[in-house]
Amino acid sequence: MNSLSLFAVAATLAGAAIATQSGLNSQLAVLLKNPLIATTIAFSFSALFTLTALLAFTKSYPQADDIKVIPTYLWFSGSFFSAFAVAMFFYLAPKMGIGSMMSYALSGQIVVAIISSHFGWFDLPLKPITALKLLGVAAMIGGILLINWQN
Template identity: 55%
Template sequence: MNNLLLIAALAILAGAAIALQSALNSQLGMLLNSPLMASSIAFILSGIFSFSTLLLLKMPSITLTTVETIPLYLWFTGSLFSAFGVSMFFYLAPKIGLGSLMSYALGGQIIMAIIISHFGWFNLPIKPLSITKVLGVVTLVMSITMINYER
């Protein structure tokens, strides 16, 4: 039970970090007059921070055999989606506000996650679609509509 609470807390903190970095980096994008430049800077510095953490934690190195067994598309597609998603956050936050952006983004994330889980794509655990999940998505869409509805 404590492990589940820790995992939930870390997931909530990760979500909060995404909202904070989106707000900060969209401001950077506005000041640079280029959301794409802000994304590029964010990814370069994120890479430096991640690589530094690997060195500090003395993580095991990757062997050539391991590199050769990984399908080519896995080296690039995640980064492509990440660059698109982050760049869109930086572009859209000043246009629609962070609350609206995060509500729409959360909706997209949950719907895609349910599809991925239902089919067990990417070797993730299969979590079949259920009426409860469908009702949850309907409620989510209604909630997103309420968050973004203005008279």
Template identity: 50%
Template sequence: MLLLMALFAGALITLQAGINSQLGVLLKNSLMATVVAFALSILVSGLALISFTSQWPNWSDVRAVPWYLWFGGVISATGVGLFYFLIPKMGVGAMMSYALTGQLVLAVLASHFGWFGLPQVSLNQAKLIGLSAMIAGLVLLNR
């Protein structure tokens, strides 16, 4: 079930990127499309938070969060904005293939070094072969 949910999440990312990049084209402003997407995300996430959260963090839990973890939204806004800007120029297939490759390379490095407090999973030959195959696939997909 988790695998299906992960595949569905990936499909939703491609769908929203394509839809919102077209919104940016029609509005002639990819940043406006980014703001619209995040405003609606705040609304939907806020309603879900209020509806489904039974236990809220206390103030000491909030203060214990490392400062840099509060800046994920800046990274999200930058990444999403770049998607909406680049898709009309590159096409959704090319953009998603490059983005996925970037995600996988960073994921392997983050796992190997245990960045962001993630469990450490060593880089091995199989992972290097898999990444190489992804990069080869990227080249073939974008010919």
């Protein structure tokens, strides 16, 4: 199996983890009657798990000079979008169902990813939008409509 195949498997597992955590944490949100409390709990434990992994597996850390050059917005902007997305998942999953919610979420992710790659946003490698990619997006939207047809 080549490295691209391993990356594809890892990305698929990450996607499955997102759907699973959305389902579990939306249950927590329903039981707590507040998706923001559930989001806070989820991020608190995520920080604990991440800190544990960081301490266990990181061999070197950034130096002060490395940290000084990081633009201010990068310290909080990704976290803002992450908190927004996770809170919306916890709020929407019990209302829409995990399949419908994830299908719409995936479409948003793919559209933004294709546009971001086309323009090289976020220092991503440039990957132009092609007719084949547009056909793929159209097929995905068709698939999402089919998944949600009777909902």
